[in-house]
Amino acid sequence: MELLLPGAAVFAGGIAAVHAFVGGPEVLPPLQRAEVDRHVVATHELCWHGITATLAFMAIGLFLAWLSGGQAALVVPGAVAALSVLLGGIALVLGISRFGKPLAMPQWTLFFPLAILCALRAGGVEV
Secondary structure (H helix, E strand, O other): OOOHHHHHHHHHHHHHHHHHHHHHHHHHHHHHHOOOOHHHHHHHHHHHHHHHHHHHHHHHHHHHHHHHOOOHHHHHHHHHHHHHHHHHHHHHHHHHHHHOOHHHOOOHHHHHHHHHHHHHHHOOOOO
């Protein structure tokens, strides 16, 4: 029984849940209360909810790839690995460039392990 792909799907689902249910209440309300142009707030909300949807679709895609098997079990994890490296890299660069410390934006600590799990599966590793 393969565990790597469903494990990656559960991990990705956990990232999506933390983003939506922990990060959302911490990030969105203060911005919504701030005296900032409403277009800036709406743009931020669009980005926030777009990332939420992307994270959810990453988890769903990995789960469906596990159920489908075949090429999907290689291609989907490869795409999720690439996206995870990109998102993790953005978080890492922002943490360092804006705050001078990598853990100021700790999202990369979740995205890079997900990228590794997915890259292993995309490379044909089955555990």
